[in-house]
Amino acid sequence: xxxxxxxxxxxxxxxxxxxxxxxxxxxxxxxxxxxxxxxxxxxxxxxxxxxxxxxxxxxxxxxxxxxxxxxxxxxxxxxxxxxxxxxxxxxxxxxxxxxxxxxxxxxxxxxxxxxxxxxxxxxxxx
Numbered sequence: 001x002x003x004x005x006x007x008x009x010x011x012x013x014x015x016x017x018x019x020x021x022x023x024x025x026x027x028x029x030x031x032x033x034x035x036x037x038x039x040x041x042x043x044x045x046x047x048x049x050x051x052x053x054x055x056x057x058x059x060x061x062x063x064x065x066x067x068x069x070x071x072x073x074x075x076x077x078x079x080x081x082x083x084x085x086x087x088x089x090x091x092x093x094x095x096x097x098x099x100x101x102x103x104x105x106x107x108x109x110x111x112x113x114x115x116x117x118x119x120x121x122x123x124x125x126x
Contacts, residue, residue: 001025010061012036015113021062028066032079032121033058034113048085048117052092055120060096063124070096072124078106079119089118 004023007013011020011033021030035044035054038061044054063069080089086106094101102122112119 006062006066008061008065010038010065011058012038012041021066023066026126028063028068028072028124028126030059030062030122030124032077032119033062034116034119036114043114043116048088049092051116051118052089052120053095055118056093056096059120059122063122066124066126068124068126071099072126073097073102073122074125075102075123076104077121078104079109079112080106081109081112081117083108085117093120 001024005019005021006023006028007020014020014031018031021028033055035051036042036058037044037054038058044051060070063072078089078093080086089106
């Protein structure tokens with residue numbers, strides 16, 4: 001089985017030596033996404049709700065490029081700077097997983113790339 005690199009211009013370009021996602025068989029591993037607006041390269045900094053939505057849009061663009069959508073996601077990892085944002089993140093995140101949400105962990109961390117407040121990665125299976 002060979003791995004297939006899947007990238008899209010509809011999500012931010014990687015800021016390091018990694019791919020947006022790698023498909024191995026029927027499983028897609030999506031790298032952590034931060035709230036960068038792909039069209040401008042600027043960070044969404046309008047608060048944790050807007051940041052969460054931008055991250056989810058970025059994940060959705062990568063899933064779409066791979067012929068998948070949020071219903072194919074089986075696992076997410078969320079990294080946040082402030083666990084006090086947990087309920088706001090949950091509300092926004094939940095809009096993308098209205099039925100049978102995936103497994104998940106949410107971890108408070110000391111720092112994230114570019115000083116953002118949130119990063120989310122996911123694994124999807126089709």
